Amino acid sequence: xxxxxxxxxxxxxxxxxxxxxxxxxxxxxxxxxxxxxxxxxxxxxxxxxxxxxxxxxxxxxxxxxxxxxxxxxxxxxxxxxxxxxxxxxxxxxxxxxxxxxxxxxxxxxxxxxxxxxxxxxxxxxxxxxxxxxxxxxxxxxxxxxxxxxxxxxxxxxxxxxxxxxxxxxxxxxxxxxxxxxxxxxxxxxxxxxxxxxxxxxxxxxxxxxxxxxxxxxxxxxxxxxxxxxxxxxxxxxxxxxxxxxxxxxxxxxxxxxxxxxxxxxxxxxxxxxxxxxxxxxxxxxxxxxxxxxxxxxxxxxxxxxxxxxxxxxxxxxxxxxxxxxxxxxxxxxxxxxxxxxxxxxxxxxxxxxxxxxxxxxxxxxxxxxxxxxxxxxx
Amino acid sequence: xxxxxxxxxxxxxxxxxxxxxxxxxxxxxxxxxxxxxxxxxxxxxxxxxxxxxxxxxxxxxxxxxxxxxxxxxxxxxxxxxxxxxxxxxxxxxxxxxxxxxxxxxxxxxxxxxxxxxxxxxxxxxxxxxxxxxxxxxxxxxxxxxxxxxxxxxxxxxxxxxxxxxxxxxxxxxxxxxxxxxxxxxxxxxxxxxxxxxxxxxxxxxxxxxxxxxxxxxxxxxxxxxxxxxxxxxxxxxxxxxxxxxxxxxxxxxxxxxxxxxxxxxxxxxxxxxxxxxxxxxxxxxxxxxxxxxxxxxxxxxxxxxxxxxxxxxxxxxxxxxxxxxxxxxxxxx
Amino acid sequence: xxxxxxxxxxxxxxxxxxxxxxxxxxxxxxxxxxxxxxxxxxxxxxxxxxxxxxxxxxxxxxxxxxxxxxxxxxxxxxxxxxxxxxxxxxxxxxxxxxxxxxxxxxxxxxxxxxxxxxxxxxxxxxxxxxxxxxxxxxxxxxxxxxxxxxxxxxxxxxxxxxxxxxxxxxxxxxxxxxxxxxxxxxxxxxxxxxxxxxxxxxxxxxxxxxxxxxxxxxxxxxxxxxxxxxxxxxxxxxxxxxxxxxxx
Numbered sequence: 001x002x003x004x005x006x007x008x009x010x011x012x013x014x015x016x017x018x019x020x021x022x023x024x025x026x027x028x029x030x031x032x033x034x035x036x037x038x039x040x041x042x043x044x045x046x047x048x049x050x051x052x053x054x055x056x057x058x059x060x061x062x063x064x065x066x067x068x069x070x071x072x073x074x075x076x077x078x079x080x081x082x083x084x085x086x087x088x089x090x091x092x093x094x095x096x097x098x099x100x101x102x103x104x105x106x107x108x109x110x111x112x113x114x115x116x117x118x119x120x121x122x123x124x125x126x127x128x129x130x131x132x133x134x135x136x137x138x139x140x141x142x143x144x145x146x147x148x149x150x151x152x153x154x155x156x157x158x159x160x161x162x163x164x165x166x167x168x169x170x171x172x173x174x175x176x177x178x179x180x181x182x183x184x185x186x187x188x189x190x191x192x193x194x195x196x197x198x199x200x201x202x203x204x205x206x207x208x209x210x211x212x213x214x215x216x217x218x219x220x221x222x223x224x225x226x227x228x229x230x231x232x233x234x235x236x237x238x239x240x241x242x243x244x245x246x247x248x249x250x251x252x253x254x255x256x257x258x259x260x261x262x263x264x265x266x267x268x269x270x271x272x273x274x275x276x277x278x279x280x281x282x283x284x285x286x287x288x289x290x291x292x293x294x295x296x297x298x299x300x301x302x303x304x305x306x307x308x309x310x311x312x313x314x315x316x317x318x319x320x321x322x323x324x325x326x327x328x329x330x331x332x333x334x335x336x337x338x339x340x341x342x343x344x345x346x347x348x349x350x351x352x353x354x355x356x357x358x359x360x361x362x363x364x365x366x367x368x369x370x371x372x373x374x375x376x377x378x
Numbered sequence: 379x380x381x382x383x384x385x386x387x388x389x390x391x392x393x394x395x396x397x398x399x400x401x402x403x404x405x406x407x408x409x410x411x412x413x414x415x416x417x418x419x420x421x422x423x424x425x426x427x428x429x430x431x432x433x434x435x436x437x438x439x440x441x442x443x444x445x446x447x448x449x450x451x452x453x454x455x456x457x458x459x460x461x462x463x464x465x466x467x468x469x470x471x472x473x474x475x476x477x478x479x480x481x482x483x484x485x486x487x488x489x490x491x492x493x494x495x496x497x498x499x500x501x502x503x504x505x506x507x508x509x510x511x512x513x514x515x516x517x518x519x520x521x522x523x524x525x526x527x528x529x530x531x532x533x534x535x536x537x538x539x540x541x542x543x544x545x546x547x548x549x550x551x552x553x554x555x556x557x558x559x560x561x562x563x564x565x566x567x568x569x570x571x572x573x574x575x576x577x578x579x580x581x582x583x584x585x586x587x588x589x590x591x592x593x594x595x596x597x598x599x600x601x602x603x604x605x606x607x608x609x610x611x612x613x614x615x616x617x618x619x620x621x622x623x624x625x626x627x628x629x630x631x632x633x634x635x636x637x638x639x640x641x642x643x644x645x646x647x648x649x650x651x652x653x654x655x656x657x658x659x660x661x662x663x664x665x666x667x668x669x670x671x672x673x674x675x676x677x678x679x680x681x682x683x684x685x686x687x688x689x690x691x692x693x694x695x696x697x698x699x700x701x702x703x704x705x706x707x708x709x710x711x
Numbered sequence: 712x713x714x715x716x717x718x719x720x721x722x723x724x725x726x727x728x729x730x731x732x733x734x735x736x737x738x739x740x741x742x743x744x745x746x747x748x749x750x751x752x753x754x755x756x757x758x759x760x761x762x763x764x765x766x767x768x769x770x771x772x773x774x775x776x777x778x779x780x781x782x783x784x785x786x787x788x789x790x791x792x793x794x795x796x797x798x799x800x801x802x803x804x805x806x807x808x809x810x811x812x813x814x815x816x817x818x819x820x821x822x823x824x825x826x827x828x829x830x831x832x833x834x835x836x837x838x839x840x841x842x843x844x845x846x847x848x849x850x851x852x853x854x855x856x857x858x859x860x861x862x863x864x865x866x867x868x869x870x871x872x873x874x875x876x877x878x879x880x881x882x883x884x885x886x887x888x889x890x891x892x893x894x895x896x897x898x899x900x901x902x903x904x905x906x907x908x909x910x911x912x913x914x915x916x917x918x919x920x921x922x923x924x925x926x927x928x929x930x931x932x933x934x935x936x937x938x939x940x941x942x943x944x945x946x947x948x949x950x951x952x953x954x955x956x957x958x959x
Contacts, residue, residue, distance in 0.1 A: 001838060004827060010389035011826020020393070052418040073672050075620040075659060081427075081438030081698070082623060088424035088641075089438075117639040118422040124414065131421075178413070211420065213432060236417070289822035292783050293883075294811025295839050296804060310394070317397025320404040328407065340411040346404065373783035376818050377774045377895050377927075 001295065005303035006310060008283055015282075018275040019311040020318065023353055026268025027319020030261050030349040031341070032326055037257035039339040044247035045240030046178035046338070047094070052124040054209035055218040057239045058089070058225055061232045063206075065243040066094055067110070067180065071203035072231070079229045080208045085221040087214075090115035091191050092207040095198040099187070100163040107150060109185040111164070113194025120209055122175065122188055128158065129173030134190050141173040145334045146185030153334075162187075164197040178338035181247055265352055272311075273360035280304070280364035284371055292373040304365050308357040316353045320346050425641040425696035431634055435701035437627050439677070441617035443637075443693045445608025446650075446680065447578060452605040455571045456480050457594045460587050462573075465605070467585050471576040477605055479573045480593055489565035495558030502551035510544030517541045580609040583691055613681040613689055615647055617697045618674035621656055628702040633679045638694045645688070647679035647697070725792055729756035730891065730923035731780050736789035738775050738946075749775045750946045752789065759890070760920045762913070764934065765927045766955075767943035774895070776943060777927050781814050781893045782806050794890055811839055815884030817894040821876050823868040823883075829875075830855060830864040833882035840887060854882040857916060874905060878912075885916060892917045894926045903932050910936045931955070 010016050047066025048057065058080050063069040080089040093113030098106055114121035119131050127144045134141065140162070142150070147157045162169045164187075175188060189197065195204055210233070212221045218235040225233035234242065248254050280287070287300060323341065330336045386392070427436055458480035465477050517537040523529045583606040587593065593604060615635055619627060629652060636644040653676040679697070681689055689695070725732035738750040749772045757763050757780070767773040778784035779791060782798045791798055798809055815836070823832045831844075834851035838844060855861045858878040860871075868876055877897070884892055894913065898906030910933050917924045926937075934940060934955045942950035950956055 003844065004824060004831070004835070004838065006390060007826045007831075008824060010387065013389070016389060049413065049415050052416070053420045055417060075618075075623075075672050075674070078438040078440060078618075078620055079623060081425075081696075082436050082626075082701070084433060084435055086427075087432075088420070088426040090424055115424070117641070118420050118424040120420050120422075120424060124418060211424065211426075283824075285820065285822050286824050289816070289818060290835070290839070291807075292810070292816055292818075293836055293839060294807050294809075294814075296807045299839070314393045314397040317400040317404075321397075321400030324400075324404045324407045327411075338413065340413050341404075341408045343408055343412070346408065374774075374778040376783075376816070376822060377778055 001299055001303055002306045005306045008286070008303075009279070009307040009310060012279060012282065015275050015279040016311070019272055019279070020315045022268055022271030022275060023312055023315025023356070024319040024322065025271070026264050026356060027316050027349050027353055028322040028326075029264030029267065030352050031320060031323040031345055033257055033260045033264065034345045034348060035323060035327065035339070035341050037253065037261075038342055038345065039336075040181075040253055040257075041244050041247045042240075043179065043181035044243035044245075046180055046243075048236055048240040048243060050123045050177045051092075051121050051209065051236075053120045053211060054092075054236060055212045056210035056222045056225065056233050056235055058208040058210055058229070058231050058233045059206070061230070063232060065246045066207075066239075068246065069094060069206045072205040072208070073203050074205055076205060076229070076231060077208050080210060080225055080231070083221070083225050083228045085213050085216040085224055087211040088118075088120075089208050089210045090118055090120045091205050092121045092209045093191055093194045093198070093204055094206040095194070095204070097164055097187075097198050099169075099185075101150065102161060107185060109146070109164075109187050110180070111194050111197050112186060112188045113191040113198075114188060115209075116190045116192050119190075123177035125176040127174040127176040131173065133172035134188075134193075136170075136172060138168050138170050138193070139172045139189065140169045140193075141175050141188040142171050143175050143177045143179065143186040143188075145177075145179040145183055145337050146187075147174055148334045149183060150185045165199055167196050169197065179334070183334075265356065268352070268356045269359060272356055273363060276308070276311075276360045276364045277367075280367060284367065285376070287368045288371045288373060288376045291371065292376045297369055300368055301365060304361055304368070308361045312353050312357045316350060319349065319353075423641040425636050425698075427634065427698040428644060431698050431700060435626070437619060437623050437699045437701050439617040439619045439623075439674075439697050439699065441615050441676075441695050441697060443613055443615050443681070443689045443691050443695060445580065445583070445610045445691055446612050446614045447580060447609035448614075449583065449606050449608045449691070450577060450580070451603030452477060452574060452577075452607060454480060454574055454593050454595060454604065456568070458484075458572070458592070460589050460591050460593060463585070463587065463589050465582045465585065467582050469582045471580065471582060471607070473576055473579045475576045477574045477576055477582075478587065482569055482572045485565050485568040485572060489562055489569065492558055492562035492565055496555060496562060499551055499555035499558050503548060503555060506544060506548035506551045510541065510548055513537065513541035513544040574605075576607065578607075578609060580607045581611075582607050583610075608691065610686075610691065612683060613686065613691065614650060615679050615681060615689075615695050615697065617677045617679060617695075617699070618659060619677055619699075620659075621673045621675060624656075624675040626701045627675075627677070628700045631700045633677075633697045633699040635679065635681065635695050635697045637688055638696065640688065641696065643688045645682055645685040647681050647685075650678040650680050652677045726756050728758060729792075730759040730794060731755075731757040731925075732792045733776075733780065734790045736776070736779055736786045736791060738772075738779065738784070739787045748946060750779070750786070753946075753948060755941060755948060755951065757923050757925060758939075759923045760918065761924070761938040762918055762936065763923065763925050764937040764940045765925060765943065766929055766931075766934070766940055768929065771943040772946040773927050773929075773943045777893055777895070777925060780925065781816070781891065782810050811836065812887075813890050815887070815889035815892045817877075817880050817884045817892070817897060819896040819899060821868075821880040823876060823879060825868050828865050828867055829860070829871065829879045829882075832868065832879050833886050835883055836887040851882060851886050854886045855879070858882050858912065873900060874909075877909065881913065881916070890922055892922065892924045894924070896928055896930070897926060898928065898930045898933055906930065906933055907936070 044065065060070040060072050077089060077091050080086060095111050097109055097111045099109045100106055112121065119134060122131050133139050142157055151157050157171045157174065160171045198204065210221065212218050222233040222235050225231065327339060327341060460478055461481050462479040465471060520529050520534045520537050585605050586602045587604045617633065630649045632646045632648055634644050635647045656673050656675050659672040659674045733753050733755050736750055736753040737748065739746050739748050753776060765773045765777055775784065779786045785799055793813065796809065798806055801809060830848045830851045833854055834847035837847035837850060852861060852864045855864050858881060860875050860878045863871055863875055868879065871879065897909055897913065901909060939953055940950065940955055941948060
């Protein structure tokens with residue numbers, strides 16, 4: 001009987017494609033918008049995720065994210081090093097500065113000072129050059145998206161001279177990193193160099209990055225650091241989450257995207273619901289005949305479920321493919337740098353598709369179930 | 379149903395196949411693009427507590443390598459041009475070995491002058507002695523003549539006066555000799571002061587003067603000392619410990635020390651002493667407006683002889699020191 | 712259910728040779744506050760091997776009666792036995808299964824599924840019984856051959872003429888060899904000669920010794936083809952005989 005149901009469905013091309021469009025459109029809207037939403041708010045966590053080595057971030061108790069941080073006294077580093085379970089700890093500086101370009105333009109940049117000796121705190125990969133260039137005097141490494149924002153896509157920034165706090169800085173490398181929420185230009189340099197680039201205040205140390213000894217978990221060590229030093233210590237994931245939460249709390253992004261996702265769902269329910277109802281109504285006589293001949297409601301349910309399943313499967317497939325195509329097409333755009341589709345999102349949209357089909361299928365089935373077999377004699 | 383091209387239905391077979399292909403493409407795309415958030419090990423070795431300290435209560439500090447004598451900044455007693463420079467950085471000198479000499483020509487001229495004055499004084503003494511002898515004999519002659527008519531009373535008085543004057547001149551000449559000799563001794567002392575000698579045995583760490591430069595007793599230009607030296611056998615490290623952590627320190631225990639940038643080359647350093655004075659933290663940030671509100675306890679450790687190659691005077695180091703047993707972290711059991 | 716509300720006086724009394732036996736079948740419909748009684752205690756026996764016509768004016772209750780007889784409408788009161796089975800004492804599922812096994816339907820508007828071909832349409836009851844698709848289609852094709860439209864087996868219903876569609880509907884009603892065939896207004900949309908051909912065909916393929924065949928019609932042109940005519944008026948049997956009474 002299932003194949004009959006499928007034939008019934010595909011026999012009515014207009015409605016079949018209408019249903020496919022409805023599901024595919026809903027899937028596309030929900031998946032794509034959720035993807036952009038998640039990636040956008042995860043920009044708040046990019047600072048934490050760009051640093052590949054640090055398992056725990058130690059900061060002043062009032063610091064919140066990589067960009068909202070209050071400086072620590074320099075002895076905080078030694079305090080953290082003295083805590084049991086800390087394999088290593090290095091200083092990390094993050095500050096805002098103004099840079100004067102060759103053309104005389106002023107641009108706000110983020111300065112990230114990494115440990116002089118180990119260079120812990122740089123992004124994992126370099127787009128151009130090697131991290132060893134930092135050993136040359138006055139060297140900075142710029143982030144790849146920042147390059148485009150500052151110089152344009154066509155200019156090779158290697159060798160460009162900048163002026164920071166009356167000091168000379170020469171770009172000698174490009175890091176492959178995820179931009180921050182504001183897509184601010186980021187300059188990486190050695191800690192000692194960063195101190196010179198950032199106008200002086202008494203305390204400069206923004207964070208202490210910590211590696212955890214073998215056999216200890218990051219959470220345990222973070223707790224111990226908090227207890228022993230009175231500083232705030234968060235694991236990498238906690239800190240990334242804090243960055244995300246900060247974006248959520250301080251912007252209207254979740255509301256906007258939430259509305260779009262709900263719209264996608266509503267549009268899906270509307271298109272699919274109407275079309276499915278029309279389809280069932282067109283076939284109500286056939287269903288009535290089948291009921292009279294001796295097809296149970298259970299089998300009718302399975303037939304409609306099969307129809308919904310096929311529509312859902314194909315429509316969902318095309319919707320996800322559309323999202324993937326969209327992400328692929330825009331992968332070269334710096335705004336979309338590092339965007340990815342979290343695997344949970346297609347599952348969420350799959351859930352939404354199932355809910356849409358369950359709602360509309362139930363509504364459609366009700367009319368079938370209510371049909372008296374006797375009505376076929378009228 | 380067997381596959382049959384004539385019965386091929388785009389809606390019933392084509393679309394599902396396309397959807398499956400689309401889903402496979404999507405899965406590959408999604409799986410391939412998941413962000414790399416794996417933790418990675420640092421490429422360069424960061425300083426870390428090893429061995430028994432790795433999982434024990436400890437105190438960390440940073441510090442600077444210094445000679446066991448601390449750095450001695452050699453000055454000069456005399457100002458003048460450098461005429462002779464006997465050492466260069468890295469030389470190991472014994473106590474009293476000359477390091478450099480300032481211009482001695484003026485002193486030597488003074489010495490010659492004094493020597494000449496000595497000669498002159500000696501000549502004057504000889505002349506005075508001769509005159510005194512003549513005068514004494516004449517006086518004796520007159521005294522031996524009893525005939526008052528033979529020698530007038532006046533003659534005798536004159537001879538007595540001459541003898542007295544001659545003896546006065548001799549005394550004067552002797553005094554001038556003493557004076558000239560004192561001046562010569564003084565010039566010789568100055569000559570010795572012009573040569574600066576090593577106050578202790580030790581290594582020359584830096585030489586900031588060159589022959590021909592003018593040295594002032596007030597110090598060199600730019601505030602740099604002329605010569606820095608110190609006893610580098612053994613080397614010491616001066617570790618800064620945050621005052622809050624200082625109470626936790628196990629005094630007397632060995633410290634694990636590694637130079638900046640070569641965290642793998644760890645050595646064990648033995649305790650020497652803790653400075654009695656807690657001082658403001660010295661930050662090496664090169665900032666003129668540095669203000670400090672952190673005070674540190676400075677603890678001195680001696681590096682073993684074998685570590686000489688890895689450590690140099692003035693180098694920054696990271697150190698881990700065991701914490702005292704009963705003042706340890708709050709979670710110590 | 713309504714099957715539990717029985718008129719005690721109606722129980723029993725079925726003749727052993729009756730294919731369908733109704734006793735005291737009454738059916739009420741609610742229309743707002745009013746209750747309209749469509750059937751008033753119908754007692755009748757339908758024999759196998761006969762072509763039985765149920766005739767009557769519109770609203771006489773003939774459709775209601777036939778619906779009750781073939782197990783798709785519960786009577787308000789009364790008892791229906793089809794080949795000895797008291798069908799309204801069966802559970803819903805058993806009743807559906809009973810219909811599937813024992814009853815063939817020919818609907819006035821055929822109600823063929825437009826997107827599957829003639830053979831598949833004809834094979835629907837076999838497929839619903841669980842038979843494999845290919846075997847079911849083979850048997851359906853054989854049935855279509857008997858109805859002289861074997862060459863149309865691969866066509867979709869909308870590619871067939873009205874008469875051909877009706878033959879497909881007949882094939883669907885007979886393909887699973889039911890013991891009761893119910894046929895609703897088979898000639899309503901046909902001219903006189905086509906109607907007679909269809910009736911001849913039905914007589915030829917549907918009537919068998921162990922099969923009851925009920926035709927609901929108000930087409931008096933074909934009354935002469937009946938073996939037995941039951942006339943309903945206002946929910947009561949007013950005539951039961953081999954021919955129509957005079958005046959019709």
